[in-house]
Amino acid sequence: MINKNSPIPIYYQLEEKIKGQIEQGELQTGDMLPSEREYADHYAISRMTVRQAISKLVNDGYVYRKKGTGTFVAEKKIEQPLQGLTSFTEDMKARGMTASNRLIHFKTIPASTYVAHSLNIPVDSPVYEIQRIRLADGVPMALETNFLSATLVQGLSEEVVQSSLYDFIENKLNKKIGHATQIIESSIVNETEMELLEVKKDSPVLLIERKTSLEDGTPLELVKSSYRADRYRFIINMERN
């Protein structure tokens, strides 16, 4: 079951194996896992390698350790939330819906003070502004506006925007996305949103402003979205310290 000659790291093989056993029900909630020494003996690997595998599972909330007692399968989390950073497309897919776009505009503009500050670039330097209606199963779900530095993200086109922006950044530009900070607030639709989102006057919306950064902390993207409150709820999972 564990291939020591595989280029896939042993700890990762073991991690996936245990995760699979939990998902398949072979290991049930509350069950004690074999001890680290048992895993080590059984697969003829070092205990430190076993610990590396289990540590990942602890981090992801699949299992928890009890000092002096053992390692146990944790209860499953209720609704699967956004696992870290997801694009709108991935988010909708996870909710069982199909995402599509309606491009409102794609242009290059000089950075406003706020955008420049957010992206940590000079005021008036070129910025891509992309505005789209995001649809789920054909129904308007959100109005989204993205701002990206045209200096950092070169070669962006309407075609790329219509497919996957994150794919382009991660695979074509070879930049690794690190983390995002999101500010979520509640509001009432304005005139533009009312028309584009096809809702009544004074309907509530969820405003989400996301600032995404690369692994080294360089600001990559500023996104402002207005989600229809009647069709969208934001779900997140927060782990203990």
Added chain:
Amino acid sequence: MINKNSPIPIYYQLEEKIKGQIEQGELQTGDMLPSEREYADHYAISRMTVRQAISKLVNDGYVYRKKGTGTFVAEKKIEQPLQGLTSFTEDMKARGMTASNRLIHFKTIPASTYVAHSLNIPVDSPVYEIQRIRLADGVPMALETNFLSATLVQGLSEEVVQSSLYDFIENKLNKKIGHATQIIESSIVNETEMELLEVKKDSPVLLIERKTSLEDGTPLELVKSSYRADRYRFIINMERN
């Protein structure tokens, strides 16, 4: 600087030391850290111990590793978000405000179907229901209702509720909080909220439903809150996969 005879683990001492250097500016954004081997030599500890310290820092987003190159200080995150799970009191403190409560009611009720399902207990089993107005600097910020199983959390009283619920659970009952799942939506105030939150008719509110679980996954608490949209924004940080 590193005390090998201290009961405090070496990896933790090193982790705190490096974190301090980053916060004090001795190590600046983009700076390369000494290599793992240098740390090991310098403090006469094993490289694996150094890795353990640095891994924590990578997880927390302080530094990032570049294969074959080195470890670097990441850019600081913009606004400090809720670091994992925080209580209302801690949250307000982080925002530079003082929190206070106005207890609406504290009672024991039979669990409704929804509450029973959320807390994974039988319908009609006893549940504490606590409703409070949460104030920041004396101004109403949110209306919050908590539901806790009276079987799991025994001995809860009005006094405890007035001070710190989490302190009571973690230190008196000795139960470790694990994670929480939150559902965030946008809405318009109802009559009750309008009066208690002292806002006008049709004002927007941020609805947050939080389900908190213990380390082993046992549901601990269900909280439903309505935050005034004009005074509260929810800020979160999401890390890469």
Added chain:
DNA sequence: TAGTGGTCTAGACCACAAG
């Protein structure tokens, strides 16, 4: 080629939990 992080080993001693 030299240096870095990524992975792995085969031990060791400790504190803690449970019988």
Added chain:
DNA sequence: TTGTGGTCTAGACCACTAA
């Protein structure tokens, strides 16, 4: 007392990066 996870050592080889 036995078994568990928590910490730590002193090596090793690998793939990758940069000079």
